[in-house]
Amino acid sequence: MLEVVRACLTSDELAYTAEFFSFGTNDLTQGVFSFSREDVEGKFLGDYMDKGLVEISPFQSIDENGVGDLMKIGIERGRSVQKNLEIGICGEHGGDPNSVKFCHAADVSYVSASPYRIPTAILAAAQAVIEQKKTKKSKK
């Protein structure tokens, strides 16, 4: 499981032993931001949002610039050793449409969501494919 920052950075080493990767994006978010979920959401995130410093809680939707980049590093280094390495994400983000779309674009193998969010994840994954086709077309 990749939920510690160092694991993502040394994923090329881990890939020699691991048979699959699964990003724990909740813990990873805590690690990358150096703030703990409970304290953040209960105490200051609301203020940050009111003041326009944060638009969406990184615990709701994957922070693509920071956490997302770290995931990309983990994926790239891991697959440099095992080309077809199975890589998933588990945790609350798996049921968030924006995070699902990010995972599709980042070539993640699967996302995992709580049972009631499965249809949401399935639809978001389909939307990701359709939207990607659309942007490719408009770039042409």
Add this chain to the structure above:
Amino acid sequence: MKSIYAFEDADSKNRMLLGGKGAGLSEMTRLKLPVPPGFTITTEVCNKYYENGKKLPKDVMPLVMKNIAKMEKKTNKKWNSIKNPLLVSVRSGAAISMPGMMDTILNLGLNEKTVEGFAEQTKNPRFSWDSYRRFIQLFGKVVFGVNDKKFDKVLEAAKKKQKVKDDSKLNVKSLKNIVSKYKKICEKHTKRKFPDTPNEQLRLAIEAVFKSWMGERAVKYRRESKITKDIADGTAVNVVTMVFGNMGDDSATGVVFTRSGANGKKELEGEYLTNAQGEDVVAGVRTGKEIVELKKEMPQSYKELNNACTKLENHFKEVQDIEFTVEQGKFYLLQTRGAKMAAQGYVKTSVDMVKEKLIDKNRSLLRIPAEQLEALLHNTIDEKKAKQFKQLAKGIAASPGAANGIAIFDVKKAMELGESGKKVILIRKETKPEDVPAFYPSQGILTSLGGKTSHAAIVSRGMGKSCIVGCNELKIDEEHDRCKANGIIVKEMDEITIDGTTGTVFIGNVPTVKPKKTKDFETILGWAQKIKKLGIRANADTPNAAKLAREYGAEGIGLCRTERMFNEKDRIKLFVKMIMAKKPKERQEILEKLQKLQKSDFIGILKAMEGYKVTIRLLDPPLHEFLPSSKNKKVLARSKELEEVNPMMGHRGVRLGITSPEIYEMQIKAVFEATAELVKKKINAKPQIMIPQVSSIAELNHIKSIYNNVKSDMEKNTGLNSK
């Protein structure tokens, strides 16, 4: 870039610039539908207004006046005219609709002189003065921030004085009197004269609408609805010629959906009021009539409305939400926008519109807000009946679905009553892992602390229980088994209802509606499954959750948290005992018991997910999280021993697996044994073992060697040779 567009020459594709309302009005104008003349000030001007220190850029008002002149020509009316005045409404409109969150001003252009002209124009002085009164009230409230109650007091007094009950019975003399008092209220509030020229009124109104973009209501709504700047950046302002739905019994105003927003049925759905202004419908001051009534009452207007609906749906290829007004028999459209529907509505209309060849499958999938699908899987509040119930408080909607039951503040009692068949809502300040056994027999969970990812929220979501967290308004007194909010006290055993979809807590037993997995829902999921590339697995810790996940289309389990299993009622005590055990032998004995329990859990889950991978995560949380808050000396001492300064970054996951190898060993063995047993029965079990909190290859290899030892032992014992 132009800062103002008349409806007839706008580039109506640009919703970001014109806002939804502006884009809709110009698109309808281009479709030659009956829209009152007007123009849109762009969202860019809104942003400039803020950059400019909340002042309109200098070139805006001259441009506004040029466009007013255009409107004069089209309407044959005159701005600030004593004989035939042009009146306008000033309306907000961001790229995304934010119903009721920003401000609107109606009847602008009236003053002491034009009100007489308007009376002449309409041949109805009472109506004219009433419009003027309404204008001052709305203007005072929106532009100056005067409290509505002050105006209401004056109105009530006037009614008393004239001895009438209804606003509409007030005569001109009373209305004139009210107008002068209203003005004084405003002047007292602002300490300056009430603006009398329409030019100044218009400028102030435009600024007020821009200001409402950053108003508390609007900011909060955007936050809750996740409307970020790339979705809507500032509001546009629409200045539209006034049309009046309150000019007599041949006038009306209403709102209509081209298809049902609740269930998606293809029939007009909406309400209207005869002799009323738009705000009366929206505000619900008077109860509207069903739109079908209009067919009888005003057949010509109904026909025009029906045609417009068809035309707009075909044009936008989307269900529309339309506002209309009939002024003395003449039909006008005032707004069109994509309808916001309930999940069921989106799903049905998506399938229907594909059948009708209005849209293709891709578009039908894209138009459904993915996060809304979840609502189709949970019980919901019976909205119609909910109106009769009192709201107690509002918290954070943590896990969707509605649940009702009796309020219980004690974990033990919740378990006892829940297991005896009572419907229980567990109310706590916050929850701990030791409280989890009480979640199972409860209908729903309500806490006053914590956010969307607090313990109560995550556990409830995993179980599919309704849950509201962070309900700060609620003061919970766990000791005396009661809570209080907004002056209402709820005692133990009182009936309450929580709506985890909206975060609303109701007093009493609000009826709920069971979900239906419709054929259309299956169709949509089927289409999506064919297109998607990403694998979708479930987070599931129990066989029941695994079965449910399969039913909803999961292709395996991506996270099975083994610690959740220890939280079940028959396990937690055993697990605590294991932690408390000092002697290795004692510990080993308990571990063997736990191993049997884990094995049976794994068998259930692997079976439910036959043919699909199941990722089992070995124990992750630190041990002290399992210890109850007890007064027992031994437990306290052990708690103290295990206490950490920063548990999140402490002795947990693989670190625990390395220092207490017997725990991971037990868990790995349980996985092997479960698999062996299933394989014997020719059931295709595909477990994967996941090690949490790994930070180095050394840790991973260390656990791998434990795994290898268990594996070779097991292979010797069972004769099984597999991964």
